[in-house]
Amino acid sequence: MPANVIDTSRSPYARLKPVPIENVKLEDGFWASRLNMLLNVTIPTQYQLLEESGRIDNFRRAAGKVKGLFRGLYFNDSDVYKWVEAASFALAYRRDPRVEELTDRVVAEIAAAQDEDGYLNTYFTFERKKERWSNLRDMHEMYCAGHLFQASVARQRALGKMDLLAVAVRFADHIYDVFGPGRRESVDGHPEVEMALVELYREAGKREYLELAQLLIEQRGRGLIGGSPYHLDHKTFKEMEEIPPGAHAVRALYLCCGAADVYMETGDLGLMEALKRLWRDLVERKMYVTGGVGSRYEGEAVGEAYELPNERAYAETCAAVANAMWNWRMLLATGEARFADVMELALYNGALSGISLSGDLYFYVNPLADRGKHRRQKWFECACCPPNIARLIAYVPSMVYARERDGVYVNLYAASKAWIELDGGRIQLIQRTRYPWDGLVEVEVRPESIDEFSLLLRAPGWSKPARVEVNGEGYGTTQPGSYFEVRRRWKEEDVVRVRFDMGPMLIEAHPRVTCNTGRVAVRYGPLVYCLEQADNEHDVWDLAVVPGTLRAEWRPDLLGGVVAVKGKALALDTSAWAGKLYAPLGEVRAPAREVELTAIPYYAWANREPGPMIVWVRLAEQRTAQQRSA
């Protein structure tokens, strides 16, 4: 305690400091219900699956408690660690004795599996002991170690339990002995350990871990693991101009997380410059409208600029989680709202689609169009995504706010009560909002032991200039894509109010995104929408939305309660095309009739009967244009 997820409290180059999970009490609403689901369903069912799939037995085996062979993939330990991290932070939000007991038990199994010398990886035990550190490019040993470190830090911060931290420290010391300055030069094929080492440094105080994280970033790009863009080893980090086509999306974004964490400790401007270049490359050229990342199945990789296929989007859940994690770090480092925008985008859309409304089914791949075949699964052989989306949801309470010396940043809007320690004293904030369903936000400020400070409200990049009122009187107008500062001497029950225009609105893509020509997406506030067959009579792939006809409709009965977006569409009857794939322009005359369309939030698709889904809907004008040209 405190349960900071990214603990920049003492990071010299972090502009913002965290607000710990336990200080933010989500009230009835979007995220509160998801945190409850996390504790009640996701964490317990994932535990079951970790057991059934042999992942925990692998630790028991390594400890000599059970016989038999290692089960599953060589990096399966990481799933257990990620689960411990998710469970720990969830427990910081709300103590749940059952979940706590489960985590205690799992942590005991982990601890028992550690080698005398500190090494810990259940794949590399017994017969494979001699293969340790022999193939850093492929075998994910440091990747697994990183997840262990993050789990140990989470457990310590959330529950004050040092047991796993002691394990992590012993293992980190071992890694430092092998790979520290002046020792063996190498890097891991799958970045992750970098950010974990920085957190371990923050928690355990050993500067060696920061040094090692630095070293692992600096040594990348020297061909130590083969020099491929896939492994982000084609250039040094500081030389990178782009996230290269073919780069594994999750590895790329985890590496950026690590570099951001190192920057916040060291202030190395070369890192920050590279981070900002890579961020622009991603956000301006290679990111899905959902915040998802990864355009290619082959290599789970990022594509060329503007290569953003919809049906075959890979957009791994882990990549969207990593995108949110990276942008959160960039926000903490800089205080710039553009990073909060992408953090929110990835969180509400590309990442959240990775888990079912029931909390126990998962997407690994998150396409932006589908014919009804793609369904969430209970688990995967490579199960990185389920515990990853779990830990991201557990992080949410800590993402809502951040603090400066005498200012509070409101990053996310969510009904909540929060107690925040500023340098001069403690304040309480009560957010009243139905966000993301409604753009009205009221923040009641209760200065407890300090009265002059700033409240910085994030004006989302997607929003329009909005009037800010303090106690019913006009105070100013927001500028979208920045924080709006209200600074005053606060009195008990002062209320700041702002109403963001949520839309709905239509979005178009850069003309170079060839797959989206003549297509638009529907957005409502931070949410990207899709058309799903369950809500529409005509095949949603054959609908063309008529601009200017959209309206929002609150539907408490639908998908756990969502704002549906209704509008008019032209429904194309494609039967005239039967038997033809190509035809002279205008030769096939497919009639269209006007119908009602219903769009739902993208995160909520595939929770009902299977059927076609599409995010980038055809724009109606284009159809009429084709008819005219015929």
Next chain:
Amino acid sequence: MPANVIDTSRSPYARLKPVPIENVKLEDGFWASRLNMLLNVTIPTQYQLLEESGRIDNFRRAAGKVKGLFRGLYFNDSDVYKWVEAASFALAYRRDPRVEELTDRVVAEIAAAQDEDGYLNTYFTFERKKERWSNLRDMHEMYCAGHLFQASVARQRALGKMDLLAVAVRFADHIYDVFGPGRRESVDGHPEVEMALVELYREAGKREYLELAQLLIEQRGRGLIGGSPYHLDHKTFKEMEEIPPGAHAVRALYLCCGAADVYMETGDLGLMEALKRLWRDLVERKMYVTGGVGSRYEGEAVGEAYELPNERAYAETCAAVANAMWNWRMLLATGEARFADVMELALYNGALSGISLSGDLYFYVNPLADRGKHRRQKWFECACCPPNIARLIAYVPSMVYARERDGVYVNLYAASKAWIELDGGRIQLIQRTRYPWDGLVEVEVRPESIDEFSLLLRAPGWSKPARVEVNGEGYGTTQPGSYFEVRRRWKEEDVVRVRFDMGPMLIEAHPRVTCNTGRVAVRYGPLVYCLEQADNEHDVWDLAVVPGTLRAEWRPDLLGGVVAVKGKALALDTSAWAGKLYAPLGEVRAPAREVELTAIPYYAWANREPGPMIVWVRLAEQRTAQQRSA
């Protein structure tokens, strides 16, 4: 001799019989120059590469003539066989002592490598001898055998040399002993041997080979090699309703070739029904406008219906070659013009793009849009494509005509002289045409020893009804997509004349092809066009073609002589989008100015300096529509 490529002369269920290569003398024109290039450049340079890469040394090693390890991939023998096949058929077109000597030498190396028991595969020799036939799913043993059989048949038919046929027969007998009826049940992971066995049966007369081909088709889909759609083992061939998503494109099409060949010998209607279903699935839902096949890099596979990405099209050269081969067989089996349409489409576009104008550089992957990175290579580690496009070009003379009892089918238009044996006697045909650059075709008929017969002119599916004249007088009007029959008692120097409207025209795709929304392709006769940067000032990805402005222009200087298509386009200035990937519809106003566009045949792209290329160009109306909606 005669050098029939697919010898249906005695196939009871083939409607059409072949015209052998040596009977068709291509005159100065499109294909004549390519046949010459094949003999002068492609075959000799490929021989060099087969030597340099160790592929021929592998045979020498197996024969005990050289020491050392097997070099390259385990299926590399097939490249040598395909080269022998290509060289042999090319020699039937024109004897070239240098090429003939090369092939004789290579064939001697092959023959010397055969085992006592008839087995022949240079990978499975010495230390790997015990692994023979142990992994039919992955190790391509029958695939390699099939290419050997085809090479041996080609050599016998083209040069009357029996040496390789003797090798093939011994190996085929060996395979029959192992896998024949009542023996071990299995199939090869990579179909190819099926069609080869049928040809070997046709050439060597052993009905066992036909039986074995039948068996290998029938046994597929019983899970003998794991049951995956990738291997076309998920269902029996006759049960298949579609070419399943995830099926390896080349395997799927080779299997269809084999089934068509078996059908022509057995008349098994279940096979033909399945073939027609799969054909419709491919041609109406899964084929690129170029005749290319394969939508996915992962698995080199066919995708879902209408999944036809452009930049990331895989469209392997081998798959377009296989598509032409399959459709040729379907044409021979049925006499239906729709198959000739697809054969011509694949030949002129998706396959021909696989080789450079210089005849010595190759594409493995044939995207339909590119930013200038994709270039032809001299060779590949997996070099299936170079000899495959070589053999397809060698086939061309035999593809031009086919014959019925008393009728000649003109399948392809090409300046040529041909001598054709009908049942009643011999005729000569002189085709005068500049096709594909001009739609005027004159066929001078010289009845040599028979005077009453039919001339069946193919009216391409892409054409418009065209007036057919005999000796300058109207005879009738073609119906596009069928053969037009001129039946009469012919006199010396009778001339049939038809002029097809070549276009240029704009093509659109089925509305479900989401990547082509608002986009059109340019077609001129059988050729699909593309915009390449070398001919255009403005970035071709940012052009929008204005319908109704296209015109053809003969450019003898360009790319070896092509018809270029010129027209008007709106050139979008995308700089207003700088820094944005998504924006509210109409918010970004990118100005457009009218420019001239130039399109070139798709097959000819990437023969000049690298730069962007695009087949599916934005349609201008759509842009104006977006501006209007804003």
